[in-house]
Amino acid sequence: MLKFLVRRLATMVLTALCLTLIVFYLTNLPPNLEKLAKSEAGSRISDAEVASWLEKNGHASPLLVRYGEWLGVVPGWTHEDGGVTTGRCIERGQDPATARRYCGVLQGDWGFSSVFKDNVSSIIATRLGLTGLLMFWVMAVMVPVSLLIGVLAGMREGSKLDRSLSTFSIATTATPEYVSGVILIAAFATSMGWKVFKGTATSAMDEITFENFFLPVMTIALYGIGYIARMTRASMTEVMTAQYIRTARLKGVSFRNVVIRHALRNALIAPFTVIMLQFPWLLNGVVITETLFNYKGFGWTLVSAAGNNDIQLLLGCSVVAVFVVLVTQLISDIGYVFLNPRIRIS
Numbered sequence: 001m002l003k004f005l006v007r008r009l010a011t012m013v014l015t016a017l018c019l020t021l022i023v024f025y026l027t028n029l030p031p032n033l034e035k036l037a038k039s040e041a042g043s044r045i046s047d048a049e050v051a052s053w054l055e056k057n058g059h060a061s062p063l064l065v066r067y068g069e070w071l072g073v074v075p076g077w078t079h080e081d082g083g084v085t086t087g088r089c090i091e092r093g094q095d096p097a098t099a100r101r102y103c104g105v106l107q108g109d110w111g112f113s114s115v116f117k118d119n120v121s122s123i124i125a126t127r128l129g130l131t132g133l134l135m136f137w138v139m140a141v142m143v144p145v146s147l148l149i150g151v152l153a154g155m156r157e158g159s160k161l162d163r164s165l166s167t168f169s170i171a172t173t174a175t176p177e178y179v180s181g182v183i184l185i186a187a188f189a190t191s192m193g194w195k196v197f198k199g200t201a202t203s204a205m206d207e208i209t210f211e212n213f214f215l216p217v218m219t220i221a222l223y224g225i226g227y228i229a230r231m232t233r234a235s236m237t238e239v240m241t242a243q244y245i246r247t248a249r250l251k252g253v254s255f256r257n258v259v260i261r262h263a264l265r266n267a268l269i270a271p272f273t274v275i276m277l278q279f280p281w282l283l284n285g286v287v288i289t290e291t292l293f294n295y296k297g298f299g300w301t302l303v304s305a306a307g308n309n310d311i312q313l314l315l316g317c318s319v320v321a322v323f324v325v326l327v328t329q330l331i332s333d334i335g336y337v338f339l340n341p342r343i344r345i346s
Helices: 004-029 028-039 047-056 063-071 122-154 159-171 175-186 210-240 243-250 254-267 269-292 298-307 311-340
Strands: 076-082 084-087
Touching: 004 063, 028 047, 028 311, 047 076, 047 254, 076 159, 122 159, 122 210, 122 254, 122 269, 122 298, 122 311, 159 210, 175 210, 175 269, 175 298, 210 254, 243 254, 269 298, 269 311, 298 311
Parallel strands: none
Antiparallel strands: 076 084
16 A cells, blocks of 8 residues: 555656646746736837846746746746846845745745735635635535435336436536526526525625525536436446345345445445545536636636736646645545455555
């Protein structure tokens, strides 16, 4: 297990470096840098002034050098103009001689947001906390309901209950969040001139209530419920036809005990993988839902950063997304061993 963890951690680090380098390259394309210069220095500046601004702010260096500076493994850039020295690691009013040499992601300095005028790390921490609450309640609703539907459908394949639950699962999976969200708002927030739930979740940022949080939670959960339920149903159906299940039934073990003690644990291996994959999917799913319900979490922040060419904030969001994907993959691999002792890591 230790060797496996070491290999996986090394692979995770290499993957994270490759993915963040790709995102860094895409966000630092010349048109994006030119747009950033004009948004900061003035939309009517000339091409020569754009080039001068980029040089003064450390954007004229080679791509790999700038990536190393952002990562924190290359000394931060410095620029001297008229006897005044500025740089990536030099704070306003600070003596350049006392400034740090390295100030990147590894040192906890994620840059400064050109839109929100605040440190990227503090913005992401605040917005990610709001999204974390949304994801928690989505998982609290989605996982138990989907597993229950999948197990009930898979216990008796081909029954009326199986067909009904499978139809519901397919319908919810086939409906994207931007459609189900609009339908839920029209049905429960604005129908017939009265409101059952709020059609916006802005107030949930201060205080979460059933009224202001139900619709965004259900918008995201509905899609995942159908997907996980279908995977659970397929896995449960396969397990219920296994030889050891038939043997248990022939020995007189009750159907309830067969399902709970023998079938359920093995049937949860495939759904466990799908459930772990929901965490990175939720980071993408909340982009639509948070924008639709005006809930200013991680997804809303990502949309705002992309729409306003906030390069540093986009890079910070990419780090979070990459980290969540890689960590959930590692947890799912480790979880295999505990769900099924027959699985061994060589």
